[in-house]
Amino acid sequence: MRFLVFSNVLTVALRVISLFCLAGILGGAAQAFEIEDQRRFGPAAGAAGADVLRVLSTTDTDLLAPLIESFLRSRPTVVVDYVTVSSSELMRAVVEGDAAFDLAVSSALDLQTKLANDGYTRAHSPAGRLRIPDWAVWRDHVFAFSQEPASIVLSPAAFEGLEMPRSRQALMSLLRRYPNRFRGHIGTYDVETSGLGYLFATQDLRTSESFWRMMEIFGSLDLRLYCCSGEMIEAVARGELAIAYNVLGSYARARVDLADRIEIVDPQDYTNMMLRTAVVLKGADRPDLAGAFIDHLLRAAWGNQRDPAYPFPRYATAETSPTAALRPIQMGPGLLVFLDRLKRARFLEEWRSTVLQK
Amino acid sequence: MSRGLPTSGSIRRRLTLQLVGSAAFLASLLFVIVLGFTRDVSQQTHDSILAASATSIMDSVSVRSGEVSVDIPYAALSMLGNVSSDRVFYRIAQDDSVLTGYADLPLPDGAPPRGQPRFDTLHYKGDSIRMVTLARRVSLNGQVSDVVISVAQTREGQAAQLAELTRNALQLGLGFFMIAAFLAIWAAQSSIRPLAELAEAVSRRGPKDLRPVRRPVPSEMIPLVTSLNRFIERLRVSLSRSEDFIAEAAHRVRTPLATVRTQAEITLRRVERDENRASLREMIRAIDESSRAAGQLLDHAMVTFRTDSLLREEVDLGALSRELLNRLRPIAELKDIALHSDLPQTPPLSGDPILIQNAVRNLLDNAIKYAPSESDIQVILRKEGAELRLSIIDEAGGFPSGDTDALTARFARGANAEGTIGSGLGLTIAREVVEAHGGRLTIAPSQATSGPPAASPRREGSCVSLCFPMS
Numbered sequence: 001m002r003f004l005v006f007s008n009v010l011t012v013a014l015r016v017i018s019l020f021c022l023a024g025i026l027g028g029a030a031q032a033f034e035i036e037d038q039r040r041f042g043p044a045a046g047a048a049g050a051d052v053l054r055v056l057s058t059t060d061t062d063l064l065a066p067l068i069e070s071f072l073r074s075r076p077t078v079v080v081d082y083v084t085v086s087s088s089e090l091m092r093a094v095v096e097g098d099a100a101f102d103l104a105v106s107s108a109l110d111l112q113t114k115l116a117n118d119g120y121t122r123a124h125s126p127a128g129r130l131r132i133p134d135w136a137v138w139r140d141h142v143f144a145f146s147q148e149p150a151s152i153v154l155s156p157a158a159f160e161g162l163e164m165p166r167s168r169q170a171l172m173s174l175l176r177r178y179p180n181r182f183r184g185h186i187g188t189y190d191v192e193t194s195g196l197g198y199l200f201a202t203q204d205l206r207t208s209e210s211f212w213r214m215m216e217i218f219g220s221l222d223l224r225l226y227c228c229s230g231e232m233i234e235a236v237a238r239g240e241l242a243i244a245y246n247v248l249g250s251y252a253r254a255r256v257d258l259a260d261r262i263e264i265v266d267p268q269d270y271t272n273m274m275l276r277t278a279v280v281l282k283g284a285d286r287p288d289l290a291g292a293f294i295d296h297l298l299r300a301a302w303g304n305q306r307d308p309a310y311p312f313p314r315y316a317t318a319e320t321s322p323t324a325a326l327r328p329i330q331m332g333p334g335l336l337v338f339l340d341r342l343k344r345a346r347f348l349e350e351w352r353s354t355v356l357q358k
Numbered sequence: 359m360s361r362g363l364p365t366s367g368s369i370r371r372r373l374t375l376q377l378v379g380s381a382a383f384l385a386s387l388l389f390v391i392v393l394g395f396t397r398d399v400s401q402q403t404h405d406s407i408l409a410a411s412a413t414s415i416m417d418s419v420s421v422r423s424g425e426v427s428v429d430i431p432y433a434a435l436s437m438l439g440n441v442s443s444d445r446v447f448y449r450i451a452q453d454d455s456v457l458t459g460y461a462d463l464p465l466p467d468g469a470p471p472r473g474q475p476r477f478d479t480l481h482y483k484g485d486s487i488r489m490v491t492l493a494r495r496v497s498l499n500g501q502v503s504d505v506v507i508s509v510a511q512t513r514e515g516q517a518a519q520l521a522e523l524t525r526n527a528l529q530l531g532l533g534f535f536m537i538a539a540f541l542a543i544w545a546a547q548s549s550i551r552p553l554a555e556l557a558e559a560v561s562r563r564g565p566k567d568l569r570p571v572r573r574p575v576p577s578e579m580i581p582l583v584t585s586l587n588r589f590i591e592r593l594r595v596s597l598s599r600s601e602d603f604i605a606e607a608a609h610r611v612r613t614p615l616a617t618v619r620t621q622a623e624i625t626l627r628r629v630e631r632d633e634n635r636a637s638l639r640e641m642i643r644a645i646d647e648s649s650r651a652a653g654q655l656l657d658h659a660m661v662t663f664r665t666d667s668l669l670r671e672e673v674d675l676g677a678l679s680r681e682l683l684n685r686l687r688p689i690a691e692l693k694d695i696a697l698h699s700d701l702p703q704t705p706p707l708s709g710d711p712i713l714i715q716n717a718v719r720n721l722l723d724n725a726i727k728y729a730p731s732e733s734d735i736q737v738i739l740r741k742e743g744a745e746l747r748l749s750i751i752d753e754a755g756g757f758p759s760g761d762t763d764a765l766t767a768r769f770a771r772g773a774n775a776e777g778t779i780g781s782g783l784g785l786t787i788a789r790e791v792v793e794a795h796g797g798r799l800t801i802a803p804s805q806a807t808s809g810p811p812a813a814s815p816r817r818e819g820s821c822v823s824l825c826f827p828m829s
């Protein structure tokens with residue numbers, strides 16, 4: 001198993017590299033969306049006329065780099081142009097169509113679904129005999145290639161003398177019994193700014209009747225809001241947080257350096273599984289390459305052989321299903337509901353009044 | 359049998375084609391009806407799910423602080439996702455302003471329906487969509503306002519379902535057609551079978567079998583069989599009438615001929631002049647020939663009559679032959695022909711003694727008549743397996759060909775029969791008798807194999823055998 005390395009030094013180095021790339025692009029046309037990072041894989045220079053696969057992604061370059069490299073190993077002439085953006089920027093880039101990309105990889109399943117529903121993607125039929133679960137594909141447009149749990153990250157130090165809660169119910173009764181012990185030490189996503197936080201929260205609301213009750217308890221104990229999983233994990237490790245709710249379990253498990261300072265719990269009542277998905281874009285110049293890359297991702301995710309380049313945890317097919325405790329978020333038009341303007345406004349209003357108790 | 363006859367097509371083929379044709383027509387009709395029906399059901403199912411989705415959104419419409427508020431239930435759209443993975447669009451509008459959803463979703467022509475869901479098939483984002491539109495009137499601060507909700511779904515899943523239904527209906531129609539075609543062929547075969555059986559039964563009859571057809575036939579064939587029977591009856595009557603006529607004629611001729619012969623012999627003794635004697639002898643010879651022919655015609659008529667209902671008695675073939683030889687010996691001696699016989703005791707056979715005697719007499723007659731003077735005729739009786747074989751071997755020069763059928767035809771005579779009295783009925787009679795007893799007649803060139811050694815060297819001749827089965 002290959003673990004992720006989140007090193008600030010490396011990130012800085014990447015930023016520097018990407019600046020060079022950005023300079024080249026900005027020299028041409030002004031980009032209407034914000035690029036976080038850009039890297040080219042494949043033959044140096046990327047000679048004119050080379051086969052270029054342009055990938056728009058929300059996944060960190062380092063995370064997918066080994067898979068991209070193994071993809072290119074059998075395609076010596078192909079260049080992969082990998083651009084990292086935020087999920088909302090990805091949506092904007094595709095809908096406004098400012099730059100031509102072949103493939104969009106995103107952890108925002110709802111936005112990917114909306115892209116497919118609104119006709120910004122094209123169908124792809126996976127090559128070979130891959131046994132992809134039904135729930136991991138929608139319309140032959142959206143393909144899931146990872147399952148990552150929405151976990152609760154706990155600080156063992158803060159729970160000294162207490163039993164670690166393994167379910168939401170246990171967590172809530174613990175918070176009711178020891179409110180002062182945890183006040184100000186609970187963190188979760190700020191759903192107003194984080195797309196993933198919003199998706200997790202709305203899925204919680206859909207799945208659990210006690211969602212609002214839990215939010216109310218969180219709110220009464222001075223809930224702290226974060227933008228990203230990484231920051232929450234580090235806050236728990238530093239001891240600032242006792243409980244981080246709805247943190248990407250895959251990120252937390254990748255932090256082997258913090259393993260002794262954090263406890264990762266996948267709630268036993270149910271755990272939402274985020275699906276990282278890839279779609280071939282309608283305006284793709286190289287739908288063939290995009291399709292081949294999707295097949296490569298799917299093979300790594302669902303193939304019988306464990307691919308050492310695959311950076312995400314793998315689960316047995318019996319372990320995760322829409323009816324198991326580990327519950328992949330269900331693809332389909334249902335995801336459009338919480339993207340609705342009125343619905344979102346209504347949800348956020350209620351969330352604010354519950355959590356922020358204003 | 360039917361070769362040379364002009365045909366006006368085949369009943370079986372016509373029947374098969376007509377039945378298969380109607381099966382094909384019915385199968386196509388079934389296909390169209392089933393397809394139309396399942397299409398309707400499929401469309402209604404899809405429409406009702408769309409309507410349920412729109413209704414559940416409509417139920418979430420409320421008025422909050424003077425504003426229309428909609429809380430789209432999660433299930434409203436996810437239920438559509440459970441049916442097919444089609445794209446889903448929706449629009450919620452209040453009067454002319456779109457509250458949320460896909461603002462550019464095409465509006466159906468005409469006024470929004472009230473109370474009843476309205477279904478349209480439209481075009482949107484490059485796809486055919488099925489859309490339901492619901493409208494409800496709400497009251498806002500005393501103002502009346504219409505909330506219009508449209509939910510649409512692309513029709514790929516429906517198209518796939520229709521393709522599946524079409525395939526199923528096609529398979530149903532094809533299956534129906536195959537079974538019906540198989541039954542049609544079977545029906546055509548079986549309805550033509552009585553006709554084939556009748557033809558088979560009629561063609562299997564022997565040449566003399568002129569009994570009417572008595573087997574049961576389908577009522578449609580009764581006129582045909584009745585006509586056939588009437589025809590057979592006419593043929594039988596006409597045949598027997600002519601046989602009767604011939605026998606009567608022969609009988610009427612033979613008796614006066616005997617008188618004429620006697621008179622001619624008396625006259626021959628009286629006349630002295632050689633040329634008169636010669637012409638009288640010629641006259642007697644002609645009379646003999648006529649009388650013999652008449653006798654054979656009578657024999658033949660008798661044989662025909664008696665074989666129709668064969669008598670079965672025990673017949674000792676050896677004794678019968680010995681008696682005949684004794685009777686014919688004087689005639690043979692006139693020509694200096696020696697009659698040898700080898701007639702051991704054999705088991706009796708069952709048959710009509712008169713017919714058998716007639717057959718053997720005709721053969722001996724023939725042999726004596728055609729054999730040259732001073733020759734031998736041998737009559738040999740042998741038991742060979744389950745057969746009794748009576749062979750008559752002469753030295754008359756043999757038959758030109760061994761074709762038994764040709765030689766035993768009526769009035770056929772061997773090439774060496776010129777100048778000899780005879781009608782050519784002898785072998786025919788013998789054959790008809792032996793065949794009526796279930797035996798056969800064979801003709802072969804004679805060989806010096808059996809029988810007593812002849813005094814003179816054997817001359818060429820023939821061996822005519824009657825083989826009777828013993829039982």
